[in-house]
Amino acid sequence: MNLFRMHILIPVDEEAIQAGVFDVKRELESEIGKRNMQGEIKVLETGTVGAAGKGVVLIVYPDNIYYSNVRREDVAVIMEEHVVKGRVAKSIAHETGEELKRGHKEFHQVGLTRKQPRVILDKCCMVDSHNIEEVISYGGYQALEKIVSEKITPQRIIDEVKNSGLRGRGGAGFPTGLKWSFTAQAPGEEKYVICNADEGEPGTFKDRLILEGDPHKLVEAMIITGYAVGSRKGFIYIRGEYQLSIERVQRAIDDAMANGLLGDNILGSDITFHLEIKKGAGAYVCGEETALIESLEGDRGNPRVKPPYPAAQGLWQKPTLVNNVETLANVPHIVFNGADWYRTLGTDKCPGTKVFTILGHVEYPGLIEVEMGTPLREIIYNYGGGVKDGKRFKAALVGGAAGMFLPDRLLDVPMDYESLKENAAVLGSGAILVMNEDASILEMLHSVLEFFAHESCGQCSPCRIGTKQLLNMVEDFRKGEGAESQLDAMIRMSETMFNTSLCPLGQSLIMPVKSALENFREEFPAKTKTKTESAIDRRKK
Amino acid sequence: MTRRDVFERYSKTGDNLISILHDLQNENEWNYLSKEDLQAAADYLELPYSFVHGVATFYTMFSLKPRGRHIVRVCQSPPCQLMGATTVSDELKKLLNVDFGQTSADQMFTLEMTSCLGVCGVAPAMMVDDDVYGNLTPKRVNEIIGEIRRES
Numbered sequence: 165m166n167l168f169r170m171h172i173l174i175p176v177d178e179e180a181i182q183a184g185v186f187d188v189k190r191e192l193e194s195e196i197g198k199r200n201m202q203g204e205i206k207v208l209e210t211g212t213v214g215a216a217g218k219g220v221v222l223i224v225y226p227d228n229i230y231y232s233n234v235r236r237e238d239v240a241v242i243m244e245e246h247v248v249k250g251r252v253a254k255s256i257a258h259e260t261g262e263e264l265k266r267g268h269k270e271f272h273q274v275g276l277t278r279k280q281p282r283v284i285l286d287k288c289c290m291v292d293s294h295n296i297e298e299v300i301s302y303g304g305y306q307a308l309e310k311i312v313s314e315k316i317t318p319q320r321i322i323d324e325v326k327n328s329g330l331r332g333r334g335g336a337g338f339p340t341g342l343k344w345s346f347t348a349q350a351p352g353e354e355k356y357v358i359c360n361a362d363e364g365e366p367g368t369f370k371d372r373l374i375l376e377g378d379p380h381k382l383v384e385a386m387i388i389t390g391y392a393v394g395s396r397k398g399f400i401y402i403r404g405e406y407q408l409s410i411e412r413v414q415r416a417i418d419d420a421m422a423n424g425l426l427g428d429n430i431l432g433s434d435i436t437f438h439l440e441i442k443k444g445a446g447a448y449v450c451g452e453e454t455a456l457i458e459s460l461e462g463d464r465g466n467p468r469v470k471p472p473y474p475a476a477q478g479l480w481q482k483p484t485l486v487n488n489v490e491t492l493a494n495v496p497h498i499v500f501n502g503a504d505w506y507r508t509l510g511t512d513k514c515p516g517t518k519v520f521t522i523l524g525h526v527e528y529p530g531l532i533e534v535e536m537g538t539p540l541r542e543i544i545y546n547y548g549g550g551v552k553d554g555k556r557f558k559a560a561l562v563g564g565a566a567g568m569f570l571p572d573r574l575l576d577v578p579m580d581y582e583s584l585k586e587n588a589a590v591l592g593s594g595a596i597l598v599m600n601e602d603a604s605i606l607e608m609l610h611s612v613l614e615f616f617a618h619e620s621c622g623q624c625s626p627c628r629i630g631t632k633q634l635l636n637m638v639e640d641f642r643k644g645e646g647a648e649s650q651l652d653a654m655i656r657m658s659e660t661m662f663n664t665s666l667c668p669l670g671q672s673l674i675m676p677v678k679s680a681l682e683n684f685r686e687e688f689p690a691k692t693k694t695k696t697e698s699a700i701d702r703r704k705k
Numbered sequence: 706m707t708r709r710d711v712f713e714r715y716s717k718t719g720d721n722l723i724s725i726l727h728d729l730q731n732e733n734e735w736n737y738l739s740k741e742d743l744q745a746a747a748d749y750l751e752l753p754y755s756f757v758h759g760v761a762t763f764y765t766m767f768s769l770k771p772r773g774r775h776i777v778r779v780c781q782s783p784p785c786q787l788m789g790a791t792t793v794s795d796e797l798k799k800l801l802n803v804d805f806g807q808t809s810a811d812q813m814f815t816l817e818m819t820s821c822l823g824v825c826g827v828a829p830a831m832m833v834d835d836d837v838y839g840n841l842t843p844k845r846v847n848e849i850i851g852e853i854r855r856e857s
Contacts, residue, residue: 178837179827216826217840366782369823404727404766405822407835445723445764448820462722464763521825523784529826565783595825597784611786615820621763 168206170247173223175289177212177376178408183219184236191239192222196247205247208298211288211377214531223289227252280547281509283517284493285533288377293412296419299380305425307496308384311391312433316499321392322348325495327503329515334360334451334488335563335592336668337514337581343485346475348393350483355395358479358486359386360456361402361409364448365564366615367595370519371489373531375402375409378493379416383426383439385492388499390437393485398437401456403444414441448619452667453486454478455621466623467667490519510536514580518594522548525555525600537578540570544598555600559684563592565612566672568679569605590675605684610638612676620669627670630661634677640695647694651681706732708742712749719750726761735771736815743769765819773808775853777801778819778832785821789842790829794818796843797831800850813854 174180174189189207196205213221219233222242229252231242238253245253287293291302299305310316326341347355359382363371374382386398402410417439420426428436442460444450450459454468457479478484494516498506507515514536520543521531527549534543540560544550551557559569562579568589570577577587584591599608617631637654640646658674665671681688693701711728715721729742738761747757761767779785779794794805797816801809808815824830827839831846838849 178824179839182836182838216824363823364820366821367784367825368821369825372823404764405819405832442720443724443727445727446766446819447764459723460720462719462760464760523825523828524787529828531826561783595784597787597825599787603787608783608787611781611783615782618818619820 166203169204170206170227171225172205172207172247173210173225173289174207175210175212175221175223177373179216179218180212180220183233185220187236188220188222188234188239191236192243195239195243199243199248201247208292209294210291211293212373213289214285214373215528216530217528280533281517281535282533283497283509284374284381284490285377285519287381288373291378293376293378293380294415296380296416296423299378303500304380305384305496307500308387308425309431310500311388312431312435318348318392318394321388321499324503325392325498328494328498328506329503329513330491330494330498330506331514331581332488333490333494333518333594335365335566335590337591340487340491340494343475343487344389344393346473347395347483347485350476352483354397354482355393356479356482356484357386357390357393357395357398358453358456358460358484359398359400359489359492360451360453360486361400361406361413361489362444362451362456363403363406363489363593364451365566365593365595367523367561367564367597368521368593370521370531370594372406372409373519374489374493375406376412379409379413380420381493381496382413382489383416383420385495386439387426387430387435387437388495389485389487389492391435395485396436396438398439399442399460399479400439401442401444401450401460403450404446410441410443417441447621448615449621449667449669452669455667456486457484464621466621467669469666511578511580511582513582518579518591520579520594520596522596522598524560524598525552525603526550526598527552536580537583539576539578540596541575543579543596544575548596548598551598551600553600555602557598558601558603559599559605561597561599561608561612561676562595563590563675564595565615566590566668566675567592567595568675569608569683570679571683589679590672605680605687606638606641609676609680610635610642613638613673616669616673624664624666624670626661626664627666630657630665630670631673633657634673641688641690644689645695646688646690647697648690648692649694649697651685651688651690655681708732708745712745717750719752722746722750722752722757722760723764725749726757726767730767736773736776737768737771768815771808772815773812774857775813775834776815776817776832777850778817778822780820780822780824780828780830780832781818782821782825784825785829788828792843793829793831793841793846796846797850800847813857814850 222231242253292298322344330340331337447465449455450465452467455465459465474484510516517533518536519533523529532547562570581591613635617635620627620631622628637650658677661670662674730738743757747754801814803816805818829841830839
């Protein structure tokens with residue numbers, strides 16, 4: 165085996181592609197070729213770092229140096245200075261303000277790349293995810309291997325996951341081990357495991373990073389999950405817009421098949437599991453598990469009436485388990501390292517780590533993985549670099565569009581399912597949209613409601629009519645025609661939707677509506693009478 | 706690729722309907738599903754035409770109207786709105802002289818809204834065909850559209 169003196173990692177994602185990452189990579193390879201250093205320097209394509217707005221990024225190991233916004237013409241300088249002479253290419257770095265907008269930094273020191281306890285994203289931006297051998301050398305498939313070599317029974321895996329305290333990362337936070345046991349206990353020979361990769365929650369792209377940066381982890385997790393609940397067939401339902409994710413996961417499936425890690429008699433054992441990708445076609449509601457099952461069957465993505473739950477009657481009426489990408493990504497780590505190890509991370513009631521996306525008016529937008537229970541303030545200020553341009557913090561929309569507008573008095577809330585619940589908020593998908601003092605809560609609530617009105621599937625009336633009525637009322641406030649009584653009406657309507665809608669889409673609107681109106685009441689200036697009331701008054705005169 | 710080539714890639718089971726519709730739309734010169742496309746899919750899978758129509762109209766990625774050569778999808782989700790998506794979509798509407806859902810007079814561009822593209826770190830963002838563009842400003846939008854016009 166050839167030992168390389170230096171590794172240059174190039175994270176590739178949509179943003180990097182747009183910034184010309186492949187030009188930079190070609191240039192780098194040709195420079196290495198020119199100097200005849202192919203045996204010394206290895207260039208690797210990896211998943212993304214997680215920081216946004218950095219253009220093309222190069223990470224040089226073992227020196228641990230991080231160059232951002234690299235242009236093609238910088239490559240020769242980096243080669244000459246860093247690779248050949250072994251010193252950081254300072255000439256291409258120019259500082260602007262506190263941060264190096266362009267240039268090098270020691271990796272793990274700046275904003276979002278600051279050291280994190282990365283568990284499920286351990287391979288993202290570290291390993292060439294296309295290369296199955298490299299993935300394996302970095303710990304890929306070792307949990308599966310452990311199961312096969314130590315002949316671990318399905319029941320022991322379920323117990324381990326139960327003991328780990330892992331909770332569903334799709335938003336609801338349901339205990340994963342318990343969910344597994346329902347499907348495992350359901351009668352029937354044929355069972356299915358589905359990975360929900362229909363990531364559509366606004367402000368969320370954690371699953372995309374796992375799909376693109378470490379698809380083999382998902383494949384391994386699906387095999388283990390299938391074995392644990394007694395299923396031999398799994399589906400990964402990926403949203404249609406995520407073309408790059410679809411390609412990468414397909415390649416991972418093909419490579420795993422070719423290496424005997426997937427298919428019949430995995431690693432020579434009697435475990436059999438097959439995986440197939442299904443592509444969505446643009447419908448937010450398909451993130452709801454029964455709607456996803458309908459869509460997978462080739463139908464309109466209308467949610468089903470529950471019960472029966474998918475654990476009893478899911479895909480083609482067979483017992484089915486649906487888990488989110490991030491939830492599944494935890495599984496190999498729990499199986500390999502054990503529940504006790506997992507419980508050392510996070511809080512007592514919510515162990516483990518959580519991936520958060522930090523967006524909006526922050527210095528470093530992007531994605532981080534930190535322990536459950538990390539305070540919101542730490543996430544925004546330590547990792548996100550605080551509010552951009554020295555402005556004041558006004559609110560954070562936490563948990564995606566179906567989340568809550570958190571005012572500054574709640575900045576110290578620990579970010580885990582239980583603590584947020586105590587404050588009438590939700591962790592949801594882990595999206596944190598930061599708004600500065602100039603942002604309008606009214607405009608944001610309008611945007612949220614517009615989104616829901618568009619995405620409501622129309623099957624049940626509380627949601628179909630409610631989303632539209634709420635939108636109409638907020639539009640009245642935008643025109644300066646909103647009335648006092650409408651504020652109460654909005655809260656009442658969202659409460660009705662919470663109580664009567666068929667699926668979480670209609671049920672969750674109460675979060676943004678109530679939190680916006682209660683915490684930011686002054687942003688909804690109201691007249692005393694509604695349009696209709698004023699009209700009646702005029703006629704009386 | 707003809708319709709028959711598309712069908713050959715899939716078994717005759719209903720769960721393949723959405724994948725088949727994706728492929729038929731990709732093969733269609735005007736980026737949409739024609740009546741003939743829907744009928745062919747219905748015939749192949751032995752499903753009622755009305756069922757196939759129902760599925761095709763449920764999902765936003767499918768269009769039943771002919772579209773332009775390039776599809777411009779502007780993200781309308783809250784993170785992009787916060788960072789100025791409205792000025793971007795206003796500029797695009799002016800530039801292409803269309804509203805959402807319409808195709809420019811030269812049949813080059815169809816302007817559409819989309820929900821979150823998952824690139825919120827570089828909001829506001831849009832997608833032109835399969836390419837994602839972030840950190841948009843009205844000026845940047847002009848450049849991008851201009852570039853695509855010149856290339857084709």
